[in-house]
Amino acid sequence: MTSNWMRPAAWLAVLATLALPLLLGLNSYYLHVLNLAWIFAIAALGLQVATGIAGQIVLGQAALVGFGAYATALFMMRLSLPWYAALAAAMLLTSAVGVLLGAVSTRIKGHYLAIVTLALNEIFRMVALNEEWLTGGPMGMRDIPTLGIPALGDSIDRQLYFPLLAVCFVAYGLTVYFHRTRTGRSMRAVRDDEIAAEAMGVDSRRVKTIAFVVCSAWAALAGGLYVLLVGFAAPTNFTVFESIKMMLMVVLGGLGSIAGTFLGAVVITVLPEALRGLQTYYLAAFGIGVVAILLLAPRGLGVIGDWLLGGFLTGPREPVGEAPATPLNLSAAAQAASSALADRAPVDIGGGVLLTVSGVSRSFGGVKALNDVSFELRRGEILGLIGPNGSGKSTMINACSGTVGVSGAIALGTDRIDNRAPWTIHGHGVARIFQNVRLWESMTVLENVMVAHRAPLGQTGSREAHSRAAALEALSSMGVAHLAYRRGGDLSFGQSRLVEMARAIVNKPRLLLLDEPAAGLRGGLILELAQILQHLRAQGMSILVVEHRIKLVMNMCDRVVVLNLGDKIADGAPAEVMNSPAVIEAYLGERVPEEAPAQIVHKQAAVA
Numbered sequence: 001m002t003s004n005w006m007r008p009a010a011w012l013a014v015l016a017t018l019a020l021p022l023l024l025g026l027n028s029y030y031l032h033v034l035n036l037a038w039i040f041a042i043a044a045l046g047l048q049v050a051t052g053i054a055g056q057i058v059l060g061q062a063a064l065v066g067f068g069a070y071a072t073a074l075f076m077m078r079l080s081l082p083w084y085a086a087l088a089a090a091m092l093l094t095s096a097v098g099v100l101l102g103a104v105s106t107r108i109k110g111h112y113l114a115i116v117t118l119a120l121n122e123i124f125r126m127v128a129l130n131e132e133w134l135t136g137g138p139m140g141m142r143d144i145p146t147l148g149i150p151a152l153g154d155s156i157d158r159q160l161y162f163p164l165l166a167v168c169f170v171a172y173g174l175t176v177y178f179h180r181t182r183t184g185r186s187m188r189a190v191r192d193d194e195i196a197a198e199a200m201g202v203d204s205r206r207v208k209t210i211a212f213v214v215c216s217a218w219a220a221l222a223g224g225l226y227v228l229l230v231g232f233a234a235p236t237n238f239t240v241f242e243s244i245k246m247m248l249m250v251v252l253g254g255l256g257s258i259a260g261t262f263l264g265a266v267v268i269t270v271l272p273e274a275l276r277g278l279q280t281y282y283l284a285a286f287g288i289g290v291v292a293i294l295l296l297a298p299r300g301l302g303v304i305g306d307w308l309l310g311g312f313l314t315g316p317r318e319p320v321g322e323a324p325a326t327p328l329n330l331s332a333a334a335q336a337a338s339s340a341l342a343d344r345a346p347v348d349i350g351g352g353v354l355l356t357v358s359g360v361s362r363s364f365g366g367v368k369a370l371n372d373v374s375f376e377l378r379r380g381e382i383l384g385l386i387g388p389n390g391s392g393k394s395t396m397i398n399a400c401s402g403t404v405g406v407s408g409a410i411a412l413g414t415d416r417i418d419n420r421a422p423w424t425i426h427g428h429g430v431a432r433i434f435q436n437v438r439l440w441e442s443m444t445v446l447e448n449v450m451v452a453h454r455a456p457l458g459q460t461g462s463r464e465a466h467s468r469a470a471a472l473e474a475l476s477s478m479g480v481a482h483l484a485y486r487r488g489g490d491l492s493f494g495q496s497r498l499v500e501m502a503r504a505i506v507n508k509p510r511l512l513l514l515d516e517p518a519a520g521l522r523g524g525l526i527l528e529l530a531q532i533l534q535h536l537r538a539q540g541m542s543i544l545v546v547e548h549r550i551k552l553v554m555n556m557c558d559r560v561v562v563l564n565l566g567d568k569i570a571d572g573a574p575a576e577v578m579n580s581p582a583v584i585e586a587y588l589g590e591r592v593p594e595e596a597p598a599q600i601v602h603k604q605a606a607v608a
């Protein structure tokens with residue numbers, strides 16, 4: 001716990017340290033190095049957004065900086081634009097390159113994308129060297145008008161010291177704000193787990209494109225400021241070595257840490273200059289210095305930077321409920337559920353069909369995971385989807401949520417949802433939980449739920465405040481509001497499961513797809529969960545639930561569909577289905593017609 005005065009005091013110390021070089025009259029060479037540090041800090045910030053925040057590895061940032069530098073110079077020299085218009089135009093043009101990179105990233109992922117972005121350096125070098133009429137070739141562009149402000153000092157480095165620092169701070173401030181917006185959260189969700197993000201309504205293509213646009217815009221700003229400071233641009237200023245240096249700034253600053261990036265940029269720019277006295281050994285000493293910092297602070301300098309930013313990164317924190325005495329406690333939520341149920345008329349499940357699955361098939365190599373499966377789920381119904389291991393249950397949940405493609409048709413009401421993007425299906429009112437819990441581990445529990453929330457159209461007031469309130473309400477209904485500010489990765493399996501449930505119900509979906517919701521929960525909690533599902537149904541949600549515990553299925557479900565080796569083998573009321581010889585055979589591998597459900601339950605108990 002830090003005292004209230006420590007953070008403001010640290011900020012004052014940081015600001016004083018930044019002002020000191022100019023106030024002490026440091027010579028122009030050192031001021032130049034620091035000016036380059038502020039400029040590199042902006043370029044590295046762009047890289048941090050794409051790589052650290054959105055998880056898209058970019059190894060060609062220097063090419064984007066160079067593109068921005070040349071574009072700024074060309075706009076000023078060939079089109080006679082004033083510097084600010086040239087800089088803005090260069091940022092726009094480089095952002096268009098970002099849009100292209102975004103399009104590429106939807107097709108090429110991970111390390112392959114890194115290789116593609118590495119090629120950017122070579123493409124830039126070839127064009128800059130060979131298109132002499134445009135770029136000046138190997139000699140580059142010289143005599144670019146620099147940005148002098150004579151009133152601020154005798155040399156250009158003195159004049160631009162504070163203005164460059166101010167631009168850098170504005171860029172960092174905007175990015176910190178962006179980090180906690182809906183788009184910033186979605187980016188972090190895509191980075192942590194893209195499949196879960198898409199299933200929770202995040203359009204990953206859009207989010208990645210925005211990340212590349214921000215990355216390119218900040219790169220172009222850095223490139224433009226660079227030519228305005230030094231007055232020239234040559235291919236050798238923007239090589240693959242510079243790209244690697246910027247990646248080093250991001251890694252040293254801590255992947256995902258905005259403030260850390262600034263510290264990383266300062267260290268990587270200033271350290272080699274400070275070690276110049278070692279002459280031929282200075283690069284070796286620089287390398288050793290970087291390794292030493294990473295050994296001492298494996299999470300990067302962001303640990304310091306993020307502490308300085310404190311609440312700015314996560315936004316306001318409203319008080320949340322006390323942690324219950326036991327680690328997990330659903331009883332309050334279950335009690336609320338049962339009293340709400342007592343107040344209601346019995347649910348009408350005769351309100352027509354909500355989900356229609358017709359002739360759905362899906363194969364993985366030679367394995368037929370689903371084979372011409374058809375069934376219906378009525379509005380207000382809890383439909384159990386059961387079957388032995390490997391029978392195709394999860395594949396069916398994946399097909400209904402858009403995570404896998406299928407042949408055949410799946411319709412929600414009158415809308416076809418088969419083979420549609422997961423975020424489109426989520427927009428139709430379908431939410432899910434995964435068999436293996438998939439929270440976004442680096443984000444807080446509250447952020448996890450807020451990512452999935454969609455503010456209704458015509459909503460008055462702040463969308464952000466509305467999302468926070470809805471997320472807290474969903475967490476309360478699952479009895480885990482007290483975990484709101486814990487990191488997703490710090491929860492037990494059972495807690496994660498309940499948070500995932502809260503994330504799924506935050507929009508009050510029309511259809512809830514639950515893949516083994518009781519897995520990882522203790523006995524008492526399972527019964528309470530069953531009560532809560534009844535409550536959700538009473539609120540108008542229809543539920544398709546995969547469950548292995550037959551007793552729970554018998555208690556909770558209105559109807560049951562049974563799969564075996566991809567085929568549908570039964571469909572009907574639980575008791576009737578459990579007495580079906582085909583089901584008994586599928587579960588027990590033998591024909592035992594009498595007391596069948598009891599035997600299946602008994603066998604499960606023996607296995608458990």
Ligand SMILES: Nc1ncnc2c1ncn2[C@@H]1O[C@H](COP(=O)(O)OP(=O)(O)OP(=O)(O)O)[C@@H](O)[C@H]1O
Nearest residue numbers: 364367368369387388389390391392393394395396
């Ligand atoms: N992505 C995939 N790649 C290859 N095979 C897959 C994939 N997903 C599922 N399968 C195969 O499809 C079959 C059905 O799998 P699925 O996970 O849908 O079954 P399940 O009924 O949910 O099983 P469990 O109860 O064990 O979770 C299995 O043979 C599985 O190995």
